[in-house]
Each structure stands twice: as C-alpha cells, then as structure tokens.
Amino acid sequence: MKGRPLWHGRALAVLGILLCAFSLRSAVASLSPVIDHIGADFAVPSAVLGLIGTLPPMCFAVFGLITPILESRLGIERLTVVALIVIAVGLVARGLIGESIGLVLATALIFAGVGMGNILMPPLVKKYFPDRIGLMMALYTTAMACSTFVPPLVAVPVADAVGWRVSLAMWAVFALAGVIPWVLMVAGRGRASTGSATQPEWVPEPVEGSKAATQVTAPESTAGFSVTGPIATSPSSRRLFARLARIPLVWALSVTFGTSSIMAYVAFAWLPVIAMDIAGVDAGTAGLLLSLFAFVGLPSSLLVPVLVVRFHATRPLFLFGAIAGLVGILGLLLVPIAGLLWLWTALFGMVGLLFPLALVLISIRSRTPESAVLLSSFVQSVGYTLAAIFPILMGVLRDATGGWTVPLAVIGAVLLASIPAGMMAGRRRTVEDEWESRHGAW
Incomplete structure (x- = not known):
C-alpha cells in the first residue's frame, strides 16, 4: 500500500x-x-x-x-x-x-x-x-x-x-x-x-479456521517487517506488560536504548571534567567539546529512522555507532592530547545514533499503538534506570582510582557488551511474533 x-x-x-x-x-x-x-x-x-x-x-x-x-x-x-x-x-x-x-x-x-x-x-x-x-x-x-x-x-x-x-x-x-x-x-x-x-491503515481480516483470532497485515511502509499472525482477545495491559519481560527481543531493545541513555548522561555529566583532567583544556573549550558531542547526533536523527524502516539497516547502524564510540573512548584513554580531543569527542558522539535507532525500533517492533505504549514503557524504564546509575558510578570509580582510566574502560566495556543486543534488535520481527513463536496466541 x-x-x-x-x-x-x-x-x-x-x-x-x-x-x-x-x-x-x-x-x-x-x-x-x-x-x-x-x-x-x-x-x-x-x-x-x-x-x-x-x-x-x-x-x-x-x-x-x-x-x-x-x-x-x-x-x-x-x-x-x-x-x-x-x-x-x-x-x-x-x-x-x-x-x-x-x-x-x-x-x-x-x-x-x-x-x-x-x-x-x-x-x-x-x-x-x-x-x-x-x-x-x-x-x-x-x-x-x-x-x-x-x-x-x-x-x-x-x-x-x-x-x-x-x-x-x-x-x-x-x-x-x-x-x-x-x-x-x-x-x-x-x-x-x-x-x-x-484508525489503522489496514483492516483486520479473520484467520481461516479461527473464531477468536484475526489476521493483521501491515502496510508496505512498515518496511516489510513481519507483523502477521493470530491475535487473540487482548488481555489486560498488566498481563501484556508482564509478558514483555519474558521476550528476549524486548530485553535486546532495552539494552539498545539503555546503552544510548548511559552514553548521553555520562557525557553530559562528565565529559567536560574528563577533558579538563586528562588534557588540561580550559572550561570554555570543555563546554564546546560537550556541544560537539551533542551536535554530532543531529544528522543521525534525520537519517537513521529512514535507513532502519526502508533499508533494514539496524545492525550496520548499531555496529557503526558502537565501534565509533569505542574508538573515541580508546582515543581519550590512550592519546589524551588536547589537539585530538575534538576527533575523539566526535567519534564518541557517534553513539548518539543509537537514540533515534532505539526509538524507531519501538514503533516497528510492535503491531499496534497499544502494544507500542507498553513496549515503549518497558524499554525506556529499563534504559533510564541504567542511565541513572552510571553517572554516579563514574564519579565513584574516579574517586576510588584517582583518574579516568577505569571509568572510561567501564563505559567502553558497556558499549562492547551491548553489541549482541544490537544484533538481536535487528531481527525483523515484532514482540508479538516472538511471544507467539514461544507461547502461542498473544
């Protein structure tokens, strides 16, 4: 259509x-x-x-x-x-x-x-x-x-x-x-x-041989994601929310969103301080570096949703963002030279593409607006809970170790560990599909 x-x-x-x-x-x-x-x-x-x-x-x-x-x-x-x-x-x-x-x-x-x-x-x-x-x-x-x-x-x-x-x-x-x-x-x-x-852009049709279920077919513009399957009479939102916790795809989406949130809140809390501590730049320059980190994510806001929906590019985009971020962190760790901080910050800022990536996945990994509300709630609650922990953890690690080597290594490890979740989030299936393949009708 x-x-x-x-x-x-x-x-x-x-x-x-x-x-x-x-x-x-x-x-x-x-x-x-x-x-x-x-x-x-x-x-x-x-x-x-x-x-x-x-x-x-x-x-x-x-x-x-x-x-x-x-x-x-x-x-x-x-x-x-x-x-x-x-x-x-x-x-x-x-x-x-x-x-x-x-x-x-x-x-x-x-x-x-x-x-x-x-x-x-x-x-x-x-x-x-x-x-x-x-x-x-x-x-x-x-x-x-x-x-x-x-x-x-x-x-x-x-x-x-x-x-x-x-x-x-x-x-x-x-x-x-x-x-x-x-x-x-x-x-x-x-x-x-x-x-x-x-109203939905598609009309439910009965599945042959089923009285309680309906067949839902999404429009072409949902990029070919499989959103067909029997949907039983909808249970309560509480039951559906509990079901989400049993679907691996939901946790993969949560880790994807959580990684994006962790990187953003850590950067906004500590990047200027890190720049001043490791390279001796002044406060004005440190503030400009933070602005650069935020600005790098702007082009991805325009491109990422279209690339995901039309070209199924979730996995390449996630790998690009995670690897670029890792290179930026390694640069801050190994070559903390004032003249190169702009390059390392720009590379670290590439993790910003994970945010629009996670948001568009919430929309296309669910069949209906109602299930999208529940999925959005679950994914963002988990992600922001992680984001609340890591800025504090970075400060604790800095005070305990007397420097930024261990805190930056921890953030790099988070990016590296999130890659399998990003690959799973690239599966072109909805959370309803995942549930039905394991447990029967949604």
Whole structure:
C-alpha cells in the first residue's frame, strides 16, 4: 500500500508531535546554562545540583512505568495533553521560585511530564503515521535534537537581557502550543483534519479456521517487517506488560536504548571534567567539546529512522555507532592530547545514533499503538534506570582510582557488551511474533 503524503488529512498530528518533541528536550536543556544567574539570587548547593542532575533518568524511569496505566484510562491523546500541561506548569513554576528546594520540586514536575511524553511519542507516530514511520520518526527525533542544543545557545543571552526567570519560563510557550492540536483532536473539532489517521491503515481480516483470532497485515511502509499472525482477545495491559519481560527481543531493545541513555548522561555529566583532567583544556573549550558531542547526533536523527524502516539497516547502524564510540573512548584513554580531543569527542558522539535507532525500533517492533505504549514503557524504564546509575558510578570509580582510566574502560566495556543486543534488535520481527513463536496466541 502506497503511503499518503505526510500532511494529507493529519496536519494537526504533525504539529502536535513536533511541538511535543521539542518540549521534551528544551525543558531539560534550558536550566544548566543559567545556574550561575540563579545562584546570584539564592544559594544553590552542590547537593541540589547533583540531585537535579539525577532527576531526569529517575523521573523518566518511574513515569515510564506509570504511563501505560494512565494511557489505558485517559487515552493516548488526552494523556499527551496532560503531559504537556504538566511540563508547561513546571516551567512557569521554575521561573517563579525563590529557593533551591522549590527549584528541585519544579524541575521534578517538569521531568514527570517529560517522562510521560517520552513514552507516548513512538506510539503516537505509529498510530497516526503507520505509512510514514521512517519520515515522521526522522522529523520527531530531529526536533528533539534541535531542542537539545538550541536552549543553551539562547538561555544566557536572554537571562542577561531580561533575567533568568524569563529565560527558564519562556519554553512553556512551546508546550502550551503543543497542547492545541491534541485538544482539537480530542474535542472532535480536528476530525476533518486528521481524517482516517486515527484508525489503522489496514483492516483486520479473520484467520481461516479461527473464531477468536484475526489476521493483521501491515502496510508496505512498515518496511516489510513481519507483523502477521493470530491475535487473540487482548488481555489486560498488566498481563501484556508482564509478558514483555519474558521476550528476549524486548530485553535486546532495552539494552539498545539503555546503552544510548548511559552514553548521553555520562557525557553530559562528565565529559567536560574528563577533558579538563586528562588534557588540561580550559572550561570554555570543555563546554564546546560537550556541544560537539551533542551536535554530532543531529544528522543521525534525520537519517537513521529512514535507513532502519526502508533499508533494514539496524545492525550496520548499531555496529557503526558502537565501534565509533569505542574508538573515541580508546582515543581519550590512550592519546589524551588536547589537539585530538575534538576527533575523539566526535567519534564518541557517534553513539548518539543509537537514540533515534532505539526509538524507531519501538514503533516497528510492535503491531499496534497499544502494544507500542507498553513496549515503549518497558524499554525506556529499563534504559533510564541504567542511565541513572552510571553517572554516579563514574564519579565513584574516579574517586576510588584517582583518574579516568577505569571509568572510561567501564563505559567502553558497556558499549562492547551491548553489541549482541544490537544484533538481536535487528531481527525483523515484532514482540508479538516472538511471544507467539514461544507461547502461542498473544
């Protein structure tokens, strides 16, 4: 089946997904650049900064588990509205606070909304764009990548001009704007715009000889992934979530996403310090190296989803990202020369392609938006739990060994150990297929 043009009959869904995607990262990336401005008004102890640094993966993991329960009661569009409103309220509150505890609480509120949004985005893409998954995931992950490095560029100039409160609160505009398309669709006024996009692009047909099961055939645009098979009457979300833990493919996807998250949070927590310690660069250069790490992932946001969906390139892409990252880590370990830090950082930054890779796999390794919500919840909760552990572990290892050799070796070992999981994640089967091959009807 030939896919429809992206905007045809679903313009509101495009806008809603892109604005939500932008809000998921701008809310996170807009705080750290203006910490010094905040500290001029009230004390922000190091312990508070450390807590704020660990809040994102902790909140993402917790609300990753809660989101499927809320989605089953509210529906995916309504819960998206709730997540965006929570983000907007937290951003405004963070601009109004006057002490460090309030800063922590407002930031936790923001990350609660972001945690829900993280889970909902891949299923939303699957629901509204089953015929354009690769293209829409490319736009979605690119919006997230842009919102990672744009806020640090403008946060300080805005804070200098009109104050840090405005610099923090102004990002609520994007979250509130993202509410509008979803409210229109929920209220029914956007029905004409979304057309049939709220329905699957294929029609279930009964399987011969089966009363309870149906045969589901995905469109060509899901890239030929096998999504056919008997589907029994759907059990509860809780039972399905428990089943995911028994499917090796799910754990492979979790390790793939977790590896991406570990590398990102370790880099954002420690890469500037590593650069200053091992090569003696100044703080300004160390900050630019971190920006380079983030920027390297931008092209992959555009290319990876299309390469995975249209050309089944999961395994080559994973190997490229993992091996390039390993070379970058080895360079930092063995040749820590200031002039070569740019090369090693750029190579290490190639692990950033694992993030869009993992997200698109969540969409295409499940048959329905409902199972995609559960798969997204499971995979991201496991991944962000790992991401919460490793930045702390890196600091402990550094203090225990007096240097960065052991911590960097551990991160390299994680990348190396993740390669078998990346190969398994490249299997062109859905989690439902995996379950049915082992246990019968899903």
